[in-house]
Amino acid sequence: MVSVTLRVxxxxxxxxxxxxxxxxxxxxxxxxxxxxxKVKEEQDPTLALRYSCRMAICGSCGMVINGRPMLACQTxxxxxxxxxxxxxxxxxxxxVKDLVTDMGEFFDKHRRVKPYMLRREEEIFEGGDEFRQRPxxxxxxxxxxxxxxxxxxxxxxxxxxxxxxxxxPQALGQAARWIFDSRDRGAQERMRIVDGEDGLWSxxxxxxxxxxxxxxxxxxxxxxxxxxxxxxx
Amino acid sequence: xxxxxxxxxxxxxGIAGLRAALQAAWTGRGRLSIAIxxxxxxxxxxxxxxxxxxxxxxxxxxxxxxxxxxxxxTVKGSDFLADQDAVELLVRLxxxxxxxxxxxxxxxxxxxxxxxxxxxxxxxxxxRTTFAADKTGFFIMSTLYNNVLRFDKVHxxxxxxxxxxVIENGEFRxxxxxxxxxxxxxxxxxKAGILAAGGSGRMYRLTTMAxxxxxxxxxxxxxxxxxxxxxxxxxxxxxALVPSGILISEAARGEGGYLVNREGERFMQRYAPQxxxxxxxxxxxxxxxxxIMEGRGLTDPESGMGHVLLDLRHLGERKLNERIPFxxxxxxxxxxxxxxxxxxxxxxxxxxxxxGIHTDTYGRVLDVGGNWVRGLWAAGEVASVSVHGANRLGSxxxxxxxxxxxLTGEEAAKYSMGLAEPTIDESFRESVKAEEKRIYDGLxxxxxxxxxxxxxxxxxxxxxxxxxxxFRHGSQLGEAAAMLKRLREEARSMRLDDRGKAYNQNxxxxxEVDGMLDAVMAVxxxxxxxxxxxxxxxxxxxxxxDDANWLKHTLAYMRGGxxxxxxxxxxxxxWQPEERKY
Ligand SMILES: Cc1cc2nc3c(=O)[nH]c(=O)nc-3n(C[C@H](O)[C@H](O)[C@H](O)COP(=O)(O)OP(=O)(O)OC[C@H]3O[C@@H](n4cnc5c(N)ncnc54)[C@H](O)[C@@H]3O)c2cc1C
Ligand code: SF4
Ligand code: FES
Numbered sequence: 001m002v003s004v005t006l007r008v009x010x011x012x013x014x015x016x017x018x019x020x021x022x023x024x025x026x027x028x029x030x031x032x033x034x035x036x037x038k039v040k041e042e043q044d045p046t047l048a049l050r051y052s053c054r055m056a057i058c059g060s061c062g063m064v065i066n067g068r069p070m071l072a073c074q075t076x077x078x079x080x081x082x083x084x085x086x087x088x089x090x091x092x093x094x095x096v097k098d099l100v101t102d103m104g105e106f107f108d109k110h111r112r113v114k115p116y117m118l119r120r121e122e123e124i125f126e127g128g129d130e131f132r133q134r135p136x137x138x139x140x141x142x143x144x145x146x147x148x149x150x151x152x153x154x155x156x157x158x159x160x161x162x163x164x165x166x167x168x169p170q171a172l173g174q175a176a177r178w179i180f181d182s183r184d185r186g187a188q189e190r191m192r193i194v195d196g197e198d199g200l201w202s203x204x205x206x207x208x209x210x211x212x213x214x215x216x217x218x219x220x221x222x223x224x225x226x227x228x229x230x231x232x233x
Numbered sequence: 234x235x236x237x238x239x240x241x242x243x244x245x246x247g248i249a250g251l252r253a254a255l256q257a258a259w260t261g262r263g264r265l266s267i268a269i270x271x272x273x274x275x276x277x278x279x280x281x282x283x284x285x286x287x288x289x290x291x292x293x294x295x296x297x298x299x300x301x302x303x304x305x306x307t308v309k310g311s312d313f314l315a316d317q318d319a320v321e322l323l324v325r326l327x328x329x330x331x332x333x334x335x336x337x338x339x340x341x342x343x344x345x346x347x348x349x350x351x352x353x354x355x356x357x358x359x360x361r362t363t364f365a366a367d368k369t370g371f372f373i374m375s376t377l378y379n380n381v382l383r384f385d386k387v388h389x390x391x392x393x394x395x396x397x398x399v400i401e402n403g404e405f406r407x408x409x410x411x412x413x414x415x416x417x418x419x420x421x422x423x424k425a426g427i428l429a430a431g432g433s434g435r436m437y438r439l440t441t442m443a444x445x446x447x448x449x450x451x452x453x454x455x456x457x458x459x460x461x462x463x464x465x466x467x468x469x470x471x472x473a474l475v476p477s478g479i480l481i482s483e484a485a486r487g488e489g490g491y492l493v494n495r496e497g498e499r500f501m502q503r504y505a506p507q508x509x510x511x512x513x514x515x516x517x518x519x520x521x522x523x524x525i526m527e528g529r530g531l532t533d534p535e536s537g538m539g540h541v542l543l544d545l546r547h548l549g550e551r552k553l554n555e556r557i558p559f560x561x562x563x564x565x566x567x568x569x570x571x572x573x574x575x576x577x578x579x580x581x582x583x584x585x586x587x588x589g590i591h592t593d594t595y596g597r598v599l600d601v602g603g604n605w606v607r608g609l610w611a612a613g614e615v616a617s618v619s620v621h622g623a624n625r626l627g628s629x630x631x632x633x634x635x636x637x638x639x640l641t642g643e644e645a646a647k648y649s650m651g652l653a654e655p656t657i658d659e660s661f662r663e664s665v666k667a668e669e670k671r672i673y674d675g676l677x678x679x680x681x682x683x684x685x686x687x688x689x690x691x692x693x694x695x696x697x698x699x700x701x702x703x704f705r706h707g708s709q710l711g712e713a714a715a716m717l718k719r720l721r722e723e724a725r726s727m728r729l730d731d732r733g734k735a736y737n738q739n740x741x742x743x744x745e746v747d748g749m750l751d752a753v754m755a756v757x758x759x760x761x762x763x764x765x766x767x768x769x770x771x772x773x774x775x776x777x778x779d780d781a782n783w784l785k786h787t788l789a790y791m792r793g794g795x796x797x798x799x800x801x802x803x804x805x806x807x808w809q810p811e812e813r814k815y
């Protein structure tokens with residue numbers, strides 16, 4: 001058994017405060033999500049947080065743990081090297097309650113880059129055959145396609161904090177995901193959306209997005225590739 | 234309460250729900266209004282966890298595969314309880330679905346010539362499982378979600394928890410949902426509805442499924458008088474991580490992994506000498522539990538759980554990283570074991586619910602008399618069509634979700650195009666008001682609940698795990714039924730600690746547990762009555778399959794507050810039941 005002190009940022013209707021819980025973890029392998037759920041079930045059912053898959057693939061449980069945006073379900077006590085843990089909601093989002101943030105705008109920005117196959121719709125829906133791709137074609141966009149919409153990159157980005165109109169690393173990364181897919185025909189249309197002051201050029205290549213991304217999407221790199229494409233004569 | 238009107242409302246945004254939405258939108262050429270209601274953010278649905286792949290016969294000329302062979306494997310895997318016309322539909326449409334998903338953008342793993350690669354899977358005689366590394370479900374989900382965004386008239390209601398399906402005079406009217414963010418109830422009146430609410434692994438203590446796979450919709454369906462089919466057939470996946478239950482996909486064995494006991498023996502040679510580690514899941518899960526019970530397993534020091542080992546060392550680094558990187562990542566991350574260097578501790582855990590809402594071959598929801606509940610369909614894991622019968626083959630579920638998502642989406646769209654604008658009449662208002670009263674006055678503002686929601690949930694899970702597991706016995710099942718009945722009564726006074734409106738998860742949890750308590754009764758009743766062993770349902774007191782008496786589907790339904798059982802025949806087209814050997 002390991003005794004842990006959890007400091008959790010609680011917030012309802014704009015009023016914020018820290019609340020401290022003491023929890024016993026079965027071992028160092030316990031994740032921050034395990035601990036928060038234990039608090040919820042055994043001590044304080046009013047605590048609100050998002051979670052679902054508990055295997056780092058659904059993107060629900062992004063939060064700021066000991067000062068760094070992370071997924072609670074893949075952050076173990078042993079990773080933190082401490083039994084004093086502070087947890088707060090992701091930065092750069094309005095808070096709904098406790099650790100639950102409002103991601104409406106984040107999802108809207110994603111939608112704005114037309115994150116779907118741009119090609120004649122009859123061909124997509126009625127086409128019959130597959131659009132072939134060689135393994136090396138898949139490699140060109142695959143890393144970007146791993147995005148789980150967790151929103152951590154957007155939370156870590158200082159430029160989003162300064163310019164709320166900025167599309168942000170996730171949306172731009174997803175623009176790249178489709179632009180570099182050999183099956184897609186919408187590169188130009190999408191470039192017109194992202195090639196602007198609140199798009200690519202808001203990015204100062206600080207790189208915190210890539211640092212916190214739990215799936216190795218490297219949005220900062222995606223943005224660089226798109227900038228190069230935008231400057232191509 | 235806010236009232237909304239739609240042509241089609243879809244409950245659930247997993248692969249089945251999103252595929253249905255996409256097809257309905259396309260069938261209506263973007264003109265139909267479609268609402269997707271989902272209790273999580275749409276992209277967080279459990280389907281993202283699917284790892285191994287999706288079955289389909291893609292290149293019969295090159296591989297020697299055929300639709301009949303896929304169908305036969307599925308029927309045999311189901312222990313002959315699947316409806317064979319439905320299975321034939323599944324295998325016929327699955328290839329079209331894989332190709333459509335390609336055109337929508339799924340990054341399928343490819344062969345050097347650009348074809349889609351396929352891997353072996355349990356119970357499949359030919360490699361026919363298509364995959365996108367070992368994150369197949371995730372990639373299908375994100376592709377469908379993204380493509381749904383192209384239609385302006387598809388509205389996604391994230392974090393809207395459906396509390397009631399409104400059915401009047403044998404016809405679907407709409408649903409009532411709780412908007413978690415604001416705590417407001419909203420009524421959706423619609424011409425057509427599709428239930429795609431997924432499975433319910435969380436009925437049990439140890440499961441590979443997400444926290445959100447609770448299955449209250451099964452309970453809500455029972456309350457509307459709808460029958461659930463074959464709920465006693467619960468699939469245990471042989472290889473879940475100890476102690477979390479996180480899945481190690483069958484792809485690990487498809488790519489060549491071994492199962493070994495404490496003596497280092499590949500014990501499957503004693504249970505399924507021909508198919509070995511690629512026998513169907515029911516057989517392997519029983520084998521593992523037998524090994525553990527007979528003292529040839531190992532014990533996890535932390536949790537005390539018995540387990541065996543999955544050995545992937547001989548696959549080599551390249552295969553691990555290219556074909557099953559997520560498995561390696563999960564093992565390292567959650568148990569601190571690198572499969573390249575050490576075998577992984579695994580044991581069976583609840584993985585899939587073969588049963589579900591009773592539908593016909595095309596996903597139309599039926600009442601006990603076999604009449605269509607007009608305007609209502611069900612698709613995906615929540616439905617029982619039935620293509621999986623008593624045991625699902627791995628990778629057949631993603632195909633099922635896609636195929637019946639498409640079929641029900643198309644049917645619902647066509648049906649609603651033929652109908653006039655729905656009216657909100659007095660009786661709909663009444664239903665909605667009664668629901669509002671139940672939730673606000675009955676739960677949110679009522680004082681005096683005593684027992685904790687989480688305590689009730691834990692006890693339910695313990696009963697299911699300990700009495701309704703891989704090996705079952707009549708006396709244990711009878712005991713489970715009695716205990717669950719008492720728990721049901723006690724749970725009428727579950728305590729709500731959170732009385733706020735914004736994001737009241739405590740209320741959500743209560744509503745989940747409340748629905749699940751009805752659903753588990755259908756599992757136990759079906760299992761108790763079925764005095765035979767078939768597929769995933771194994772009775773130690775009746776260890777043989779009994780086709781003379783039990784080649785039929787169970788229907789469980791509520792009549793006057795108590796659960797009744799009825800039976801309907803299995804539809805057989807080409808394949809007569811035979812002994813199931815692997
Ligand atoms: C770990 C794991 C791996 C798997 N791998 C494979 C595989 O490789 N191949 C394969 O074929 N199968 C696999 N399966 C099975 C397969 O993933 C599932 O059967 C399938 O994803 C179910 O999809 P679905 O669309 O029916 O429901 P789900 O994806 O479970 O979605 C359910 C939806 O319903 C919503 N919902 C539920 N209740 C409510 C409510 N009350 N109100 C509002 N919304 C509600 C949820 O929000 C969610 O959107 C796997 C299963 C597990 C557990
Ligand atoms: S790019 Fe990475 S950090 Fe950003 S939303 Fe996607 S997965 Fe999360
Ligand atoms: S719970 Fe799904 S990513 Fe953490």
